[in-house]
Amino acid sequence: MKLQDLKDKTWETWLMLQKFAGVVVQPENFQPEVRAFGDLRYRDTWKRALGHFMALSIVRSVLEPVSLVTFYLNPPRDDWSWEVRRETFEAYIRIPGALDLIREGLNEIFGSPSSYQGEDLNGIFELVENSARVRGLLPRS
Amino acid sequence: MAFLNWWKTQPESEDYSLEVKGKLFPTATSSQPLAGADTARKDLGRAMHDKGADMRGAMDANHALETEILGNSAYELARELNSDVTERGAAMSHRALPKPAQEGLLAGRIRAKYDLQGTEIAQDDQTETNQQIEASMRQSGRETRKWLPW
Incomplete structure (x- = not known):
C-alpha cells in the first residue's frame, strides 16, 4: 500500500470509528490522534494508528467471537487490512478483556471442528506467534 | 433511541432477566445471551463476505443494520444502559443487552442474511460493493423494525 493510500485508509477508518462511537466528527482531532503514534512522516506511524483505529472499530461493532478469529483479526490476503493485520492484532489484544473473546472463538472452533472445516486459522496462529516473539515469550526466529 | 424509549416504559419483569432486584436496568452480567x-x-x-464486503464494508453494514433495528448501535445501547460499559464490556455487550433488543437483532440478522443472499451485488468496485451491501442490510433492518414493538 502506498503511503497516500495508507493515510486515506487511516482517515476513513477514523471516520467510521467516530460514527460507531456515536460522537460528532471533529476533523481537527484526527492529526493529533495519529501523531500520538509517532512522526507523521513515517509509514510506521500511520500503520500503528490505522491498526489502533481498526482494533477499536472491531470492538465497537460488537463482533461474535468466531468471525473475530476467522475474519476480522485474520483478514484474507486480498483485503487491504491484511497489511496492517499485525498492528491491528497488537492493538486489539491490549484492550482489556479482548483476549477473552479470542479465547472464546478458538474454543468454539476446537469444540466442534466439523462445523468449521475449511476455515483458515493459519493467519491467527501466525499473529499469536509473532506477538509472542515480540514479547520475548518465544525465541526470535 | 427508539428501542431505549420503548424499553424505559416497560414494567420490570423476570422475562427481561433482571437478576439484581431494584435496579432499573440489568447489569452487564445479569442478562443471558440468546441461544442462536x-x-x-x-x-x-x-x-x-461471500457477496464481496471487505472488512470495513462488513463493519459498516453491521452498524447500519443495528441502527435501523434499535435506533442506535448495540454498542451505544449497551453504553446507555450501563454507564460503566468499558471497551471490555463493549466486546461482550451483545450478551448484555435486554432480551427484546437481542431478539430484534437476531430476527434482523436472519432476515438480512436471506435478503442479501437473494440480492445481486456487483463486485467490480469495492466501495460500490460495500455500499450495495450496506443498502441491502439497511433495508432488511427497516423491514424487521416494522413488526417490533418499538
Whole structure:
C-alpha cells in the first residue's frame, strides 16, 4: 500500500470509528490522534494508528467471537487490512478483556471442528506467534 | 433511541432477566445471551463476505443494520444502559443487552442474511460493493423494525 493510500485508509477508518462511537466528527482531532503514534512522516506511524483505529472499530461493532478469529483479526490476503493485520492484532489484544473473546472463538472452533472445516486459522496462529516473539515469550526466529 | 424509549416504559419483569432486584436496568452480567445469536451473526458475516464486503464494508453494514433495528448501535445501547460499559464490556455487550433488543437483532440478522443472499451485488468496485451491501442490510433492518414493538 502506498503511503497516500495508507493515510486515506487511516482517515476513513477514523471516520467510521467516530460514527460507531456515536460522537460528532471533529476533523481537527484526527492529526493529533495519529501523531500520538509517532512522526507523521513515517509509514510506521500511520500503520500503528490505522491498526489502533481498526482494533477499536472491531470492538465497537460488537463482533461474535468466531468471525473475530476467522475474519476480522485474520483478514484474507486480498483485503487491504491484511497489511496492517499485525498492528491491528497488537492493538486489539491490549484492550482489556479482548483476549477473552479470542479465547472464546478458538474454543468454539476446537469444540466442534466439523462445523468449521475449511476455515483458515493459519493467519491467527501466525499473529499469536509473532506477538509472542515480540514479547520475548518465544525465541526470535 | 427508539428501542431505549420503548424499553424505559416497560414494567420490570423476570422475562427481561433482571437478576439484581431494584435496579432499573440489568447489569452487564445479569442478562443471558440468546441461544442462536452467535450463529445468526456468524452466518450473516459469511453472507457479507461471500457477496464481496471487505472488512470495513462488513463493519459498516453491521452498524447500519443495528441502527435501523434499535435506533442506535448495540454498542451505544449497551453504553446507555450501563454507564460503566468499558471497551471490555463493549466486546461482550451483545450478551448484555435486554432480551427484546437481542431478539430484534437476531430476527434482523436472519432476515438480512436471506435478503442479501437473494440480492445481486456487483463486485467490480469495492466501495460500490460495500455500499450495495450496506443498502441491502439497511433495508432488511427497516423491514424487521416494522413488526417490533418499538
